[in-house]
Amino acid sequence: MSTTVASTFAALGDPVRRTIVDRLAESDATVGELVALFDISFQAVSQHVAVLERATLVSRHRVGRTRRVRLEPQPLDEALTWMESRRQRLEERYRRLDAVLADMADDAGPDTTARPDTTPLPDTMGRPGRASTATSTKETKK
Template identity: 55%
Template sequence: MAADPLSRVFSALADPTRRDMVARLALGDATVNELAAPYDVSLQAVSKHLKVLEDAGLVSRSREAQRRPVHLEAQVFDLMTKWIERYRRAAEQRYRRLDDVLAAMPDDVSPTTGQEGPS
């Protein structure tokens, strides 16, 4: 498992079951059994999903008797948000720039023929 942190986070959230678990954990900590309840898969499969989320840093597990409460970690989200915002903003700016060009274009200029008004 040598992937960079960002790849691990995106990859972890690429699975709908895992995103669902994150949604559940946003409401509060939960045990593996509690998390497994809604899904029609083995407990082992859920355990694996949690390992993926943990390796991505999205989740942490403590020990409490024989239970392993799972806790959502908010910090890692920032890693994604930072990356996304960076490029979204760039793409949007370029878009807006084109928008300005179109807005500034006089109404009587046809896109196909270019400016051709009488002198």
């Protein structure tokens, strides 16, 4: 796994940062606008944005006198590519397993289904030791 993908997953491991990414997917925002989404301090949101910035998921840019935070698509694209390649490999494994299971079913013949065991369960009240002890105690008292 590349460093970029690892840092993307690490940064997205926090629910606050995922919410920030969700919000920035709609449009750029100031840190102050992001603070309005949470019940945490400006400083805390700013630190979360800094983590996202170090992971290159967001960048800051000036618009007039304000600094806006922008979502950067490249790290998300790289993470998606990494996940997609793993998904394809997993699907290939399942296809191979399906083929093996189909071959096994063909080799075993038509009657390969397991049948449930219909053997009756033993009477739990007549467990060894209990019934005989009770009987022998009654017989001793007579």
